[in-house]
Amino acid sequence: MIINEEIKLFPQEVPSFTKKIIKKLKINGIKEKVLFDIKLALNEALINAIKHGNKSDKKKSVFLKITRQKDKLEICIEDQGKGFDYQNLQLPTDENNLTKQSGRGVFLIKNFMDELVFFNQGCKLKMVKHLNREGR
Amino acid sequence: MKISEDKKNDIMAVSVSGEINIDTSPDLRKAFDQYAKQGIKKVIIDCANLTYIDSSGLATLIELMQRLKKIKGELKICNLAEKVKSVFEVTKLDKLFDICSNQEQAVERFK
Numbered sequence: 001m002i003i004n005e006e007i008k009l010f011p012q013e014v015p016s017f018t019k020k021i022i023k024k025l026k027i028n029g030i031k032e033k034v035l036f037d038i039k040l041a042l043n044e045a046l047i048n049a050i051k052h053g054n055k056s057d058k059k060k061s062v063f064l065k066i067t068r069q070k071d072k073l074e075i076c077i078e079d080q081g082k083g084f085d086y087q088n089l090q091l092p093t094d095e096n097n098l099t100k101q102s103g104r105g106v107f108l109i110k111n112f113m114d115e116l117v118f119f120n121q122g123c124k125l126k127m128v129k130h131l132n133r134e135g136r
Numbered sequence: 137m138k139i140s141e142d143k144k145n146d147i148m149a150v151s152v153s154g155e156i157n158i159d160t161s162p163d164l165r166k167a168f169d170q171y172a173k174q175g176i177k178k179v180i181i182d183c184a185n186l187t188y189i190d191s192s193g194l195a196t197l198i199e200l201m202q203r204l205k206k207i208k209g210e211l212k213i214c215n216l217a218e219k220v221k222s223v224f225e226v227t228k229l230d231k232l233f234d235i236c237s238n239q240e241q242a243v244e245r246f247k
Binding site for chain 1 (some may be wrong): 155156159160163188190191192194198199201202219223224226227229230231
């Protein structure tokens with residue numbers, strides 16, 4: 001299975017888009033609990049790419065590629081922004097950060113997916129979910 | 137997201153079904169604007185039918201809790217389903233919010 005899409009959306013349009021992608025993954029027999037984790041990571045990554053990467057500029061695109069190899073789902077997302085310092089993100093679970101309104105997206109992706117790697121100064125990410133596990 | 141409300145005495149119980157995400161969060165904020173206008177300071181969000189929450193949804197709940205705190209009010213959250221609860225646990229927001237098993241326990245904790 002391959003999903004290959006060029007996306008031009010506003011951040012608030014992402015959940016409806018993700019819902020359609022999750023529907024396609026569901027047809028492919030992925031378990032409900034695992035789908036929750038993928039949906040969360042996909043929403044967070046796409047919103048980050050559009051909002052922080054492309055600065056919500058609809059002239060810019062986000063490229064999404066999803067591939068499945070047996071029990072492994074690989075998702076690649078690339079924006080057209082300037083990147084970000086993904087190696088020095090604040091930990092949202094620190095007591096001082098608990099009430100902050102932002103800064104949980106990448107942390108959630110790391111925790112709900114099995115692998116997360118950034119490329120190209122953070123403009124591109126690859127995240128992997130092992131489908132034979134029960135989900136988080 | 138659908139919101140249904142049940143006010144008993146000075147407590148507003150808000151049942152939220154569906155998703156709290158970047159698209160639906162404004163509806164929850166609007167509902168809380170109305171409670172503020174009505175002078176309601178004690179709010180329970182019943183999540184029995186909440187299927188999904190993301191970081192935008194969490195940020196909205198933090199904002200609503202802080203708004204209530206400013207007027208010496210309180211927010212309780214109850215009936216979290218397993219997967220939704222895991223989002224609160226991973227982010228340690230289960231320590232920040234008063235999370236109750238059900239509405240009865242939430243009402244009890246207001247006393």
